[in-house]
Amino acid sequence: DANEASSMMDVSKRVSELHHLLHKYNHQYYVLDDPSVPDSEYDALFQELKSLEAEHPEFITPDSPTQRVGDKPLSAFETVTHELPMLSLDNVFDESEFRAFDQRIKKMLGITDSEIIEYACEPKLDGIAVSLLYENGLLVRGATRGDGTQGEDITLNVRTIPSIPLKLEGEGYPQRLEVRGEVYMPKKGFNRLNEIAKAAGEKTFVNPRNAAAGSLRQLDPKLTAKRPLEFCCYSAGVVEGGSLPESHYAVLNQFKAWGFLTNKEMACVQGIDECLAYYQNLHAKRDDLAYEIDGIVFKVNRFDLQKRLGFVSRAPRWAVAHKFPAQEKITVLQDVEFQ
Numbered sequence: 038d039a040n041e042a043s044s045m046m047d048v049s050k051r052v053s054e055l056h057h058l059l060h061k062y063n064h065q066y067y068v069l070d071d072p073s074v075p076d077s078e079y080d081a082l083f084q085e086l087k088s089l090e091a092e093h094p095e096f097i098t099p100d101s102p103t104q105r106v107g108d109k110p111l112s113a114f115e116t117v118t119h120e121l122p123m124l125s126l127d128n129v130f131d132e133s134e135f136r137a138f139d140q141r142i143k144k145m146l147g148i149t150d151s152e153i154i155e156y157a158c159e160p161k162l163d164g165i166a167v168s169l170l171y172e173n174g175l176l177v178r179g180a181t182r183g184d185g186t187q188g189e190d191i192t193l194n195v196r197t198i199p200s201i202p203l204k205l206e207g208e209g210y211p212q213r214l215e216v217r218g219e220v221y222m223p224k225k226g227f228n229r230l231n232e233i234a235k236a237a238g239e240k241t242f243v244n245p246r247n248a249a250a251g252s253l254r255q256l257d258p259k260l261t262a263k264r265p266l267e268f269c270c271y272s273a274g275v276v277e278g279g280s281l282p283e284s285h286y287a288v289l290n291q292f293k294a295w296g297f298l299t300n301k302e303m304a305c306v307q308g309i310d311e312c313l314a315y316y317q318n319l320h321a322k323r324d325d326l327a328y329e330i331d332g333i334v335f336k337v338n339r340f341d342l343q344k345r346l347g348f349v350s351r352a353p354r355w356a357v358a359h360k361f362p363a364q365e366k367i368t369v370l371q372d373v374e375f376q
């Protein structure tokens with residue numbers, strides 16, 4: 038009857054209001070690292086949504102904050118074929134190799150030595166490459182890089198990572214968009230995880246990268262949900278039913294507007310000398326960063342130039358990872374992982 042219909046309207050209104058609030062607070066806490074409400078308020082709203090959904094399951098949608106953690110473990114991971122291969126990176130290890138990279142690009146583009154190339158610069162996060170597929174703004178699939186052509190479907194696990202939006206924010210995003218980036222475990226979370234493991238007499242992880250890999254390989258998403266993982270985007274894959282900006286750095290800023298975490302050290306610089314200054318600067322503060330990096334990724338910023346440069350086999354001619362000298366590591370007894 039009429040007032041039953043109106044009370045259902047109220048429920049539907051309250052559910053979408055709770056979605057909006059919980060997504061906003063989650064984004065402030067995990068992406069902006071700048072919460073505006075105490076955890077207790079977040080938890081109260083979350084519980085309210087849980088109970089409304091329990092009373093009215095028809096209001097449960099895949100982008101609901103309550104749907105991040107699936108409740109049943111998989112028996113195995115499906116294989117995913119990437120529509121666009123996930124590329125690998127060539128490395129350079131010293132300044133002369135890096136200058137040769139810049140020279141080669143200028144030669145290929147037919148530009149003189151006096152002209153300079155604009156480079157996007159990003160710390161090379163030491164985690165696991167992952168691609169996220171969004172359709173109509175909703176996260177529909179997550180996959181590991183695998184061999185670059187095929188990876189594993191880890192959708193249920195990536196959904197548990199708070200800095201991965203279940204629904205894109207704002208508007209203007211393409212109908213179909215693939216966002217690629219790195220899933221990594223910050224140093225604090227890694228140390229805490231190993232403390233707990235040690236105290237429980239369980240196996241510990243050798244490094245944050247292994248910890249992130251082991252966490253993404255859990256068949257039970259409830260276990261992945263317990264691991265302190267973050268996702269930082271660094272490139273795009275398929276784009277259908279829309280477009281992206283003309284340069285890499287502009288794309289990353291667009292991703293930020295759609296709710297993704299971008300690396301706050303990322304920069305756009307003019308020419309090789311500014312790249313080297315950026316490299317020295319980040320190398321100097323490497324140990325103070327909240328996450329492990331093993332170099333800097335430099336990319337020709339303009340997509341029209343990237344297109345002209347293309348790739349050699351699977352690695353682009355327009356990008357290179359300038360690695361840091363290996364850090365002397367204490368030898369660790371064994372490389373083991375949580376079951």
Ligand SMILES: NC(=O)c1cnc(OC2CCCC2)nc1N
Nearest residue numbers: 124159160161162219271334356
């Ligand atoms: N581990 C990283 O942080 C990282 C890795 N790869 C890339 O870019 C590759 C991807 C496609 C060609 C260049 N950027 C990064 N920041």
